[in-house]
Amino acid sequence: xxxxxxxxxxxxxxxxxxxxxxxxxxxxxxxxxxxxxxxxxxxxxxxxxxxxxxxxxxxxxxxxxxxxxxxxxxxxxxxxxxxxxxxxxxxxxxxxxxxxxxxxxxxxxxxxxxxxxxxxxxxxxxxxxxxxxxxxxxxxxxxxxxxxxxxxxxxxxxxxxxxxxxxxxxxxxxxxxxxxxxxxxxxxxxxxxxxxxxxxxxxxxxxxxxx
Amino acid sequence: xxxxxxxxxxxxxxxxxxxxxxxxxxxxxxxxxxxxxxxxxxxxxxxxxxxxxxxxxxxxxxxxxxxxxxxxxxxxxxxxxxxxxxxxxxxxxxxxxxxxxxxxxxxxxxxxxxxxxxxxxxxxxxxxxxxxxxxxxxxxxxxxxxxxxxxxxxxxxxxxxxxxxxxxxxxxxxxxxxxxxxxxxxxxxxxxxxxxxxxxxxxxxxxxxxxxxxxxxxxxxxxxxxxxxxxxxxx
Numbered sequence: 001x002x003x004x005x006x007x008x009x010x011x012x013x014x015x016x017x018x019x020x021x022x023x024x025x026x027x028x029x030x031x032x033x034x035x036x037x038x039x040x041x042x043x044x045x046x047x048x049x050x051x052x053x054x055x056x057x058x059x060x061x062x063x064x065x066x067x068x069x070x071x072x073x074x075x076x077x078x079x080x081x082x083x084x085x086x087x088x089x090x091x092x093x094x095x096x097x098x099x100x101x102x103x104x105x106x107x108x109x110x111x112x113x114x115x116x117x118x119x120x121x122x123x124x125x126x127x128x129x130x131x132x133x134x135x136x137x138x139x140x141x142x143x144x145x146x147x148x149x150x151x152x153x154x155x156x157x158x159x160x161x162x163x164x165x166x167x168x169x170x171x172x173x174x175x176x177x178x179x180x181x182x183x184x185x186x187x188x189x190x191x192x193x194x195x196x197x198x199x200x201x202x203x204x205x206x207x208x209x210x211x
Numbered sequence: 212x213x214x215x216x217x218x219x220x221x222x223x224x225x226x227x228x229x230x231x232x233x234x235x236x237x238x239x240x241x242x243x244x245x246x247x248x249x250x251x252x253x254x255x256x257x258x259x260x261x262x263x264x265x266x267x268x269x270x271x272x273x274x275x276x277x278x279x280x281x282x283x284x285x286x287x288x289x290x291x292x293x294x295x296x297x298x299x300x301x302x303x304x305x306x307x308x309x310x311x312x313x314x315x316x317x318x319x320x321x322x323x324x325x326x327x328x329x330x331x332x333x334x335x336x337x338x339x340x341x342x343x344x345x346x347x348x349x350x351x352x353x354x355x356x357x358x359x360x361x362x363x364x365x366x367x368x369x370x371x372x373x374x375x376x377x378x379x380x381x382x383x384x385x386x387x388x389x390x391x392x393x394x395x396x397x398x399x400x401x402x403x404x405x406x407x408x409x410x411x412x413x414x415x416x417x418x419x420x421x422x423x424x425x426x427x428x429x430x431x432x433x434x435x436x437x438x439x440x441x442x443x444x445x446x
Binding site: 046047048049050055056057058059060061062063064065066067068070071072073074076082083084085086088089090092093112123124125126127128129130131134135161162163164165166 | 239
């Protein structure tokens with residue numbers, strides 16, 4: 001049985017290490033916060049200017065001045081701090097954030113990522129994604145293995161405009177996990193979801209990888 | 212020098228002209244200078260180029276200036292959640308320069324700090340890098356991005372003293388701090404103007420040198436874009 005969205009988030013959470021500063025994207029990546037392993041302390045960064053994101057507020061405690069990058073209301077922790085967008089991206093671009101988890105529309109076998117626009121359709125913009133993939137130490141992509149039409153998303157070369165070139169370190173899909181040790185190496189299939197075989201993965205992947 | 216003005220319209224007097232460039236603080240609907248945006252709408256100033264992370268949503272924030280067709284060009288990182296924006300953009304009526312969020316923040320910080328350009332690795336190998344100077348430093352490729360220095364900066368703060376020293380509240384600080392510096396003159400609106408000396412000088416987020424004109428915009432009815440809560444459950 002392939003992994004659910006929550007399973008994928010839980011798998012990504014296994015990559016967290018004690019003391020990490022982490023930026024989570026919108027969608028499945030946000031769920032990673034629910035699976036932080038016990039005994040590990042992780043600080044979540046929100047690119048609109050906060051370190052130490054707390055859980056959603058209790059009903060009635062929502063504050064319009066306290067939102068995450070997805071514009072959802074959140075709460076603060078005793079360890080939280082606030083800063084400007086310029087400071088926020090200085091810490092992202094400057095390599096001070098350990099890990100980011102984001103979604104993608106396409107990943108290429110060389111680690112390129114496309115997740116910000118589909119030409120001819122509505123273009124929403126890249127937000128902070130280009131800064132994150134350029135500056136954060138480790139980039140994990142969490143995405144469905146295929147598109148809604150069943151087309152592979154891990155492909156030889158991206159067809160959509162890129163968000164970053166040769167930046168992805170790990171790909172977690174509903175079927176499996178791919179990883180590479182550095183940006184000069186190919187991706188390797190390192191894990192399968194329960195009931196999924198290596199042949200199943202091969203049938204739905206056009207990118208070249210080490211099986 | 213008297214920095215306090217009675218309302219947004221008087222605070223903007225003599226500063227608005229057609230074709231001008233404006234930096235507007237805020238992230239989503241958090242920390243947007245809504246009184247000043249309303250006053251620009253009422254003034255009818257046209258052909259504006261606005262640097263702002265977002266373009267508001269329909270009928271809120273900068274969405275108000277889109278509705279009245281006062282905007283010629285937006286410099287933004289994310290413009291989703293705005294139907295009128297989408298319509299004008301797809302119809303070719305509105306020009307958009309997409310700028311990565313961190314690059315936009317740094318372009319304002321740099322512009323306000325007298326730095327006309329800087330190199331960044333953000334966007335290398337993407338559409339954002341097209342036509343820009345590339346340069347290698349220590350084996351890594353960077354692109355040249357230009358600082359932004361606008362005709363006018365409009366920002367929203369929490370409290371300011373009469374000398375213009377200003378503090379923000381929580382994540383409403385966002386782009387307001389760098390954008391306050393990135394232009395010829397900054398007009399700030401705040402929720403409360405307090406006596407000079409009542410804010411701790413060690414805790415000022417924006418020194419008064421940047422705030423040339425100031426209004427109290429209260430009362431505010433702050434909008435929330437996505438209300439997310441958890442239930443109070445007994446353990």
